[in-house]
Amino acid sequence: MSKMDSPRQSRRSFLAAGAGVAASVLAKPALAGGNPANQPPNVPEWTKSLGEGVAVRPYGKPSKFEKDVVRRDVEWLTASRESSVSFTPLHELEGIITPNGLCFERHHGGIAEIDPADHRLMIHGLVERPLILTLEELKRYPRVNRIHFMECAANSGMEWRGAQLNGCQFTHGMIHCVQYTGVSLRTLLEEAGVKTNGKWLLVEGADAAAMDRSLPIEKALDDCIIAYKMNGEALYPEQGYPMRLVVPGWQGNLWVKWLRRIKVGDQPWHTREETSKYTDLMPNGKARRFTWSMDAKSVITSPSPQAPIKHGKGFTIVSGLAWSGNGKVKRVDVSLDGGRNWWPARLDGPVLDKALTRFYYEFNWNGEPLLLQSRVQDETGYVQPSKAELRKIRGVNSIYHNNGIQTWHVQANGEVENVEVA
Amino acid sequence: MSKSPKFIATALIACLFGAPAFAQQKSEVKAGLRYHIGRAPTADEIRGWDIDVRPDGQGLPEGKGTVAQGEKLFMDNCSTCHGEFGEGNGRWPVLAGGKNSLTSDNPVKTVGSYWPYASTVFDYVRHAMPYGNAESFSVNEYYALVAYVLYLNDIVTDQNFELTNKNLAAIKMPNEQGFVMDDRATSEKSFWQKDPCMKDCIAPVKITGRAAVIDVTPEDGKDGKPRGVE
Numbered sequence: 233m234s235k236m237d238s239p240r241q242s243r244r245s246f247l248a249a250g251a252g253v254a255a256s257v258l259a260k261p262a263l264a265g266g267n268p269a270n271q272p273p274n275v276p277e278w279t280k281s282l283g284e285g286v287a288v289r290p291y292g293k294p295s296k297f298e299k300d301v302v303r304r305d306v307e308w309l310t311a312s313r314e315s316s317v318s319f320t321p322l323h324e325l326e327g328i329i330t331p332n333g334l335c336f337e338r339h340h341g342g343i344a345e346i347d348p349a350d351h352r353l354m355i356h357g358l359v360e361r362p363l364i365l366t367l368e369e370l371k372r373y374p375r376v377n378r379i380h381f382m383e384c385a386a387n388s389g390m391e392w393r394g395a396q397l398n399g400c401q402f403t404h405g406m407i408h409c410v411q412y413t414g415v416s417l418r419t420l421l422e423e424a425g426v427k428t429n430g431k432w433l434l435v436e437g438a439d440a441a442a443m444d445r446s447l448p449i450e451k452a453l454d455d456c457i458i459a460y461k462m463n464g465e466a467l468y469p470e471q472g473y474p475m476r477l478v479v480p481g482w483q484g485n486l487w488v489k490w491l492r493r494i495k496v497g498d499q500p501w502h503t504r505e506e507t508s509k510y511t512d513l514m515p516n517g518k519a520r521r522f523t524w525s526m527d528a529k530s531v532i533t534s535p536s537p538q539a540p541i542k543h544g545k546g547f548t549i550v551s552g553l554a555w556s557g558n559g560k561v562k563r564v565d566v567s568l569d570g571g572r573n574w575w576p577a578r579l580d581g582p583v584l585d586k587a588l589t590r591f592y593y594e595f596n597w598n599g600e601p602l603l604l605q606s607r608v609q610d611e612t613g614y615v616q617p618s619k620a621e622l623r624k625i626r627g628v629n630s631i632y633h634n635n636g637i638q639t640w641h642v643q644a645n646g647e648v649e650n651v652e653v654a
Numbered sequence: 655m656s657k658s659p660k661f662i663a664t665a666l667i668a669c670l671f672g673a674p675a676f677a678q679q680k681s682e683v684k685a686g687l688r689y690h691i692g693r694a695p696t697a698d699e700i701r702g703w704d705i706d707v708r709p710d711g712q713g714l715p716e717g718k719g720t721v722a723q724g725e726k727l728f729m730d731n732c733s734t735c736h737g738e739f740g741e742g743n744g745r746w747p748v749l750a751g752g753k754n755s756l757t758s759d760n761p762v763k764t765v766g767s768y769w770p771y772a773s774t775v776f777d778y779v780r781h782a783m784p785y786g787n788a789e790s791f792s793v794n795e796y797y798a799l800v801a802y803v804l805y806l807n808d809i810v811t812d813q814n815f816e817l818t819n820k821n822l823a824a825i826k827m828p829n830e831q832g833f834v835m836d837d838r839a840t841s842e843k844s845f846w847q848k849d850p851c852m853k854d855c856i857a858p859v860k861i862t863g864r865a866a867v868i869d870v871t872p873e874d875g876k877d878g879k880p881r882g883v884e
Contacts, residue, residue: 308870309745311744356700373689394862397870397871423689440785441781444777495706501706501708502708504774508774519833537865565850571859572857572858609847613848615847625842651861
């Protein structure tokens, strides 16, 4: 069977060949590895003795066999861990929700450990009624629950000049997607009463970098949230406990953590993070500024360099993520030949506005090398470009907003590597 | 049990008056009027935290500092990371140099070569520096430090130059005109398509680059964790 067969054909062929596959698996039970004493026909040790009782683990953790599912950093990227980034292990995750402890981190002055009793949120500037709130007071305002992805504008930024990092975690792991609970920023701005000349917000954190950014009032009144919960529990310290700004679809740097102050003004501030950083240098030497929204992007999370195909040829699941800062994912296509031909992927689970969307492509792998790619189209019609198309316009020095199509080279032995194709 | 006319009348009056009062309370919240939760900050509280500065000088606190004063502060507090001439040690940020490098293969984005406004330097340094001891200098010390960083970039050239809240906004940065608004919607219009191509979209491709060759990916193997195909 050709690797170019459509999924429907592939599955039919696979099922037809099913008896043979099953027979070959039965013939080699040792393939699965492990300790035969715990495997049929024997009774495993965990059946013969009692396990730990309730509340021995007052806050649960993943199985000890999942110890490698962790955030990782790239030491050579930054001068110190306090001003650095760690990456979400996308290759180990499924569905669309990122567990709180695995959400990538980006700090400019380390993790602020804030006593919520001492935290204050101040709203002032061009408002009728300046406001100062405690966390408990913030929680008294009407609540909203929203699932959104949050992507660093520099995600995939190391790949502009070519394939560099050999793992989906490192090439695409500056993203996470959780359900936030908080207060609509609009609600608080209405409480404070924005004056008619209030056009911009300065949003500022309480950490050792006191990071500040300018946010246009239109976005602030549209869908921004001041969140204090993620996935149902309090924000983790590394995600801005006790409160952070949520700016759906826009670059992560705007999602100020440890939010302490909102000042309303009539012009942008042109802070360090929106001038010297998070501006996109073009080949003509000019830089785009205020490139807030994250364009549609997708990546195959498995197989990928850290998640090789271990089962050999046969029925194979390609699993991936797609998202758009401009709305919902409309479709995802997968290529097995480096972008020459494409097959529609299957979206599974919720398809939400400005949230990660899970896609699958199932096929019968014939064991020949593949050049795997995924390509998303969002509801605005935007189609994820190839890296070549992006570089043609932006060159290779813009650092941010690299949403080009990723290529994974699957070798005959199932190993996967990050490659460039042309 | 009596259902006297009097009782019915009382109940009716309660309903008539109770219902509108309830509706009014609800509608006030619905219209986003006020929740009356939280309080107004005092002038002192605002003053302590209101440290942002913008290009036209709004927000600059009263103060002054010279290049020479800044040089001493810089040597004592900043040069370990940024280098004595702002050249940056290791991967710490480079503050000076990089003139005319923005169109080169390796752009060096510094205060002098890239930053559009002097106010940004003041705003940032006052928010976040010295690294690990933020907001610990006096206002005059921040003016002196910024004056020295401008001097390192040849934006001011006199060692006796004194930066103040009166003259900071008038300083023109070399790359002020180097920025354009986000124009992706027009410059990248071709990325919006009706139907994406599905068949024979491009000529057959070959591998042109491999991350494995560059070999800069952190490896779990170092601490005994398995990686790759078992």
